[in-house]
Amino acid sequence: MAHQTQRVLQGQSALVTGGSQGLGRALAKALAGAGARVVLVARHPEPLATAVAEVRAAGGEAHGIAADVADQEAATALAGQAAALVGPIDLLVNNASALGPVPLRLLLDTDCEDLERALAVNVVGAFRLTKAIAGPMVLRGSGTIVNVTSDAATLAYERWGAYGASKAALEQLGRVWGAELAGTGVRLFTVDPGEMDTRMHADAIPDADRAELSDPARVADRIVALVAGADAGTASGARVTIRVGPQGAGAVR
Amino acid sequence: MRPARTYPDRRDDVRLLVIDPAAPAEGGLMETRTPALPHLLAPGDLLVVNDAATLPASLRGSDDAGRPLEARLVAARGGPRFAAVLFGAGDWHTRTEDRPAPPNVAAGTRLRFGALGATVGRQPAVSPRLVELRFDLEGDALWAALYREGRPVQYAHLAHDLPLWAVQTVYAARPWAFEMPSAGRPLSWEILLALRRRGVRWAQLTHAAGLSATGDPTLDAALPLAEAFEIPAATARAVAETRGRGGRIVAVGTTVVRALEGAAAQNGGVVRAGRGETDLRITPAFRPRIVDGVLSGAHAAHESHFQLLAAFAGADLLAAAAAHAERAGFLTHELGDSMLVLPGALAARAMAAIEAGT
Numbered sequence: 001m002a003h004q005t006q007r008v009l010q011g012q013s014a015l016v017t018g019g020s021q022g023l024g025r026a027l028a029k030a031l032a033g034a035g036a037r038v039v040l041v042a043r044h045p046e047p048l049a050t051a052v053a054e055v056r057a058a059g060g061e062a063h064g065i066a067a068d069v070a071d072q073e074a075a076t077a078l079a080g081q082a083a084a085l086v087g088p089i090d091l092l093v094n095n096a097s098a099l100g101p102v103p104l105r106l107l108l109d110t111d112c113e114d115l116e117r118a119l120a121v122n123v124v125g126a127f128r129l130t131k132a133i134a135g136p137m138v139l140r141g142s143g144t145i146v147n148v149t150s151d152a153a154t155l156a157y158e159r160w161g162a163y164g165a166s167k168a169a170l171e172q173l174g175r176v177w178g179a180e181l182a183g184t185g186v187r188l189f190t191v192d193p194g195e196m197d198t199r200m201h202a203d204a205i206p207d208a209d210r211a212e213l214s215d216p217a218r219v220a221d222r223i224v225a226l227v228a229g230a231d232a233g234t235a236s237g238a239r240v241t242i243r244v245g246p247q248g249a250g251a252v253r
Numbered sequence: 254m255r256p257a258r259t260y261p262d263r264r265d266d267v268r269l270l271v272i273d274p275a276a277p278a279e280g281g282l283m284e285t286r287t288p289a290l291p292h293l294l295a296p297g298d299l300l301v302v303n304d305a306a307t308l309p310a311s312l313r314g315s316d317d318a319g320r321p322l323e324a325r326l327v328a329a330r331g332g333p334r335f336a337a338v339l340f341g342a343g344d345w346h347t348r349t350e351d352r353p354a355p356p357n358v359a360a361g362t363r364l365r366f367g368a369l370g371a372t373v374g375r376q377p378a379v380s381p382r383l384v385e386l387r388f389d390l391e392g393d394a395l396w397a398a399l400y401r402e403g404r405p406v407q408y409a410h411l412a413h414d415l416p417l418w419a420v421q422t423v424y425a426a427r428p429w430a431f432e433m434p435s436a437g438r439p440l441s442w443e444i445l446l447a448l449r450r451r452g453v454r455w456a457q458l459t460h461a462a463g464l465s466a467t468g469d470p471t472l473d474a475a476l477p478l479a480e481a482f483e484i485p486a487a488t489a490r491a492v493a494e495t496r497g498r499g500g501r502i503v504a505v506g507t508t509v510v511r512a513l514e515g516a517a518a519q520n521g522g523v524v525r526a527g528r529g530e531t532d533l534r535i536t537p538a539f540r541p542r543i544v545d546g547v548l549s550g551a552h553a554a555h556e557s558h559f560q561l562l563a564a565f566a567g568a569d570l571l572a573a574a575a576a577h578a579e580r581a582g583f584l585t586h587e588l589g590d591s592m593l594v595l596p597g598a599l600a601a602r603a604m605a606a607i608e609a610g611t
Contacts, residue, residue, distance in 0.1 A: 063393045076418040077400040080306050080428040084396050088304075088426040136304055136426035138442070139457050 007035030008228040013086035015039045015078075017069050017129065018096030020047035022198030023148065023216045025054070027093060030220035032060025034228065037086040039063045041078060041096070061086070069096050069125035070117070079132035088140065091227055092133045094126035094170075095148045097163075102203045104159035115162040122166035127173060134177075134186060141185035144227045147174050149192050149239070171239060178237015187236035189226060193219045194243045215247040254553045256410035257584035260419070265441035268583055268590040270551065272574045274566040275596035281570045282577055283599055285607055287439040287591055290548075292606040293598045296452025297500035299491055300548075303434040303508045304457040306425035309403030309417055310432070312337075313344070314366035320356040324366065324386060325406055326431050327463045328478060333388040333395055334374065336478070338467050340382075345407030345414070349468025355382055367402040380472040406432050406464065410586060420587070429481070430462040435587040436506030436549045454495065456488040460508040465558075479532040482512035486526040492543065493524070501545040503595060507561055510535055513543045537563035546595030551583045565594045 014031045018024035019040025032038045032055045040055075040062060042048040048064040055062035063085045067074045082089055098121035100114045130145055137143025152160040153167035174190035181188060195201060197213035222242045226234065234240060261267045271283045271293060285293075294300065310326040321342045328336040341353035358364070362373040364386065374385035390398055405420045420433040423442060445455065461481040466473055492513070495502055504510045515531025516524050522542050535541075541564055552559040554575035563571055574592070583590045 065393070065397065073416070073418075076421060077309075079425075080308070080417075081396045081400050083306065083427040085393060132421075132425075135423045135442070138445075139302070139304060139424040139426075139455060 007033075009091070009224070010035030012036045012090040013039070013082075013088065014091040014093065015041065015082045015086075015089050015129075015133065016093040016095055017041045017126075018148075019064070020044065020051045022200055023193055023196060023219060024093070024095040025051045026216035026220040027095065027223060028055050028062060029058065029060070030217065030224045031091070032062055033058065034224050036091065037061040037063075039065060039082040039086055039089075041065050041067055041069065041082075043068050068121075069094075069129060070098070070120040072128065075125075075128040075132045078129060083136075088136050089133050090137075090142070091144045091146070092130065093146045093148070093223075094129060095146075096125065097122050097148070097200065098166075099200055099204055100162050104163075104204060106159055107161040110162050115165070118162045118166040119169065122163070123169045123173070126170060130177070134181070137186045138181070138184045143186045145177070145186070145188040146223060146227060147171075147188065147190045149174075149190050151192055151194070153192075174239070175237050178235070181236060189234065189236070190239045191223060191226070192239060192241045193223075194241070197247060210247075211249040212246045214244045218244040218247075254551065254579055254583055254585045256408075256586040257589035258410060258412040260588055263441075265439050265444050267439050268551075268581070269439075270574060270578055270581075270583065270590070270592045271598050272562070272566055272570060272592060272594040273596060273599040274570060274594065276599045280599065281566075282574055283604070284577065284581060288444065289607050290440075290444055290593070291447040291451050291453070292603045293593060293595065294448060294451070294453045294503060295501070295597070295600075295603075297495065297498055298503055299454045299456055299495040299500055300448060300503050300505060301456050301458060301488065301492070301509050301513065302422070302424060302437050302440070302505045303430070303460045303462065303512070304422070304424050304426045305430035305434055305459050305462060305508075306428040307405055307417070307420040307430045307433045308428045309400055309405055311404045311406045312366040312369070312399075312402055313404075314364055314369075316356050316358055317363040317365075318356070322355045322358075322364070324364065324371075325464055325467075326386075326403075327383075328431070328461065329429070329481070330385060333391045335386050335388070336377075337384055337386050338382055338464060338469075338472065339384060340468075345409055345411075348409040349466060352468060357381060358384065369398040369402045379475045380469055382467070382469055382472060408587065411588070415587075424457065426457075427459055429459050430508075432462055432465055433587055434460070434462050434506050434508050436509075436547075436591070438550075438587070439591055440505065454491055456485075456491040458485065458488055458509065458512050459483045460512040462508045477511070477532075477534070479530045480508070480511065481528065481530050482508075482515065483528045484512065484516055484524060484526050489524050489526040496543075501595065501597070502543055503546045503548060504544045505548045507535070507547075507549065507558060510541070510544050510547060510561070514539075514541055517543045535561040535564050537568075539564040541565065546593065546598070548591060548593050550587070551578055551585050551590040551592050553579075553585055556585075562592070562594050
């Protein structure tokens with residue numbers, strides 16, 4: 001929050017999935033620090049409560065909803081609860097991601113059910129929530145949706161096949177969302193945040209040098225700047241690559 | 254007419270009876286389908302929708318003596334307090350008028366709905382079944398519990414249970430509605446965007462649609478209760494601009510008529526932005542000051558929703574419309590067909606476009 005000097009999102013409401021850890025948690029802090037009323041969504045109630053408490057302790061407004069975005073009954077309830085708590089949503093961040101079982105496996109060893117789970121969370125879950133929230137945005141003529149992707153969507157990393165395929169599908173949906181929402185006042189960005197020092201990264205690549213990874217708080221600040229319009233040249237539907245560089249030694253996760 | 258028992262194949266492709274009070278006699282009725290809506294409005298018109306999402310307003314539980322009951326929330330009273338109508342044992346398979354009366358609960362009685370507890374508060378004089386509930390939870394925890402324990406209000410004329418997603422419009426935002434503002438159900442983005450390409454503007458308001466019926470004649474006679482609404486500044490501006498330029502204001506559903514006319518009645522005939530509450534009843538004698546036309550679900554002639562249309566069209570034309578809908582087998586209620594009452598809807602240009610199939 002130290003990076004946020006202006007409350008550029010004052011009065012806006014935001015919903016962040018995967019809000020209890022990593023980039024989602026950092027984003028919730030950054031968005032609240034910029035003045036937004038934030039709803040965090042995560043599957044597990046305890047880490048969710050911790051993340052909500054952290055934002056509140058810093059003086060921000062945060063609410064938690066425990067839900068699995070892959071649950072097809074959940075999207076309507078999530079959208080309703082969130083709007084009851086903070087008003088119609090101005091910013092939706094589809095950040096929740098299923099990596100699949102770790103250590104990651106070769107495609108030849110990947111269970112079909114694990115591919116299905118990655119698609120259910122990373123593609124269909126994000127799509128369902130976007131449908132529920134983009135409609136009222138279009139009616140009001142404003143709103144922003146951010147889908148978090150990965151370079152695993154565009155490069156052929158061995159053992160990242162299921163995850164990468166799901167993110168590639170999310171990216172293609174993002175391009176079509178951008179085209180279909182043109183002229184409505186609603187923008188969608190697909191953000192590739194690079195390799196960050198998060199638990200998901202540690203799960204996937206346990207022996208990575210953390211000094212080489214990015215600090216999710218700095219990535220979050222860049223996303224806040226993007227949605228606040230600091231980078232007004234970015235077209236809706238675009239894939240935005242954010243690289244803040246290595247955090248260096250001595251980082252505390 | 255029969256109620257629709259299940260979903261149409263496509264929500265945005267149902268039968269539409271167009272009623273044009275400005276058309277010459279004999280020419281005031283036409284049957285088409287909802288995809289024709291963009292041709293029936295004209296550039297400069299304003300379509301106003303109710304963006305209230307539908308709550309899971311039906312809670313099943315019991316009182317502290319273990320007697321089963323259902324509470325249907327009907328109005329928010331702030332924080333953990335809601336007005337509710339109580340029903341006795343049974344569920345939606347039984348018509349509300351055939352449901353047993355709920356146990357008589359005095360103020361202070363504890364009720365339990367799954368994991369959600371509540372205390373009965375004061376009881377307005379209208380009916381002993383209309384009570385105020387104070388839930389044990391507030392804020393995040395209350396909303397989570399309501400969405401976990403509640404179901405949307407169900408209907409005995411349907412063949413199946415209605416899940417929460419099925420009672421939402423495509424533009425549903427804040428959960429203020431206790432039953433679905435169903436007139437907007439056939440509006441898909443395909444139709445809404447086609448309307449805008451044609452030069453029709455949209456605007457939204459939020460209106461806390463209450464229960465349409467309870468099966469209790471005393472209570473039903475008192476419906477609708479006062480309902481909360483909120484009109485955004487952009488909508489108040491759009492209404493004024495549209496009227497200033499001679500465009501028509503088309504309300505999607507009864508709730509929008511009540512909010513706009515209720516707001517105007519409280520402000521000397523002008524729609525101002527802000528929150529309010531209205532107990533306005535639209536009767537055949539009512540002279541609308543703001544709304545020119547209404548898109549509504551199809552209703553039979555004896556229903557109050559149909560009688561509301563008498564404020565917008567003459568008795569002879571409406572009788573002919575009801576007879577047509579009856580003869581043609583229109584389906585009524587939440588998942589049914591639609592009616593549009595709008596002066597000028599059947600002007601020559603619209604007719605030509607529809608006949609050309611464009």
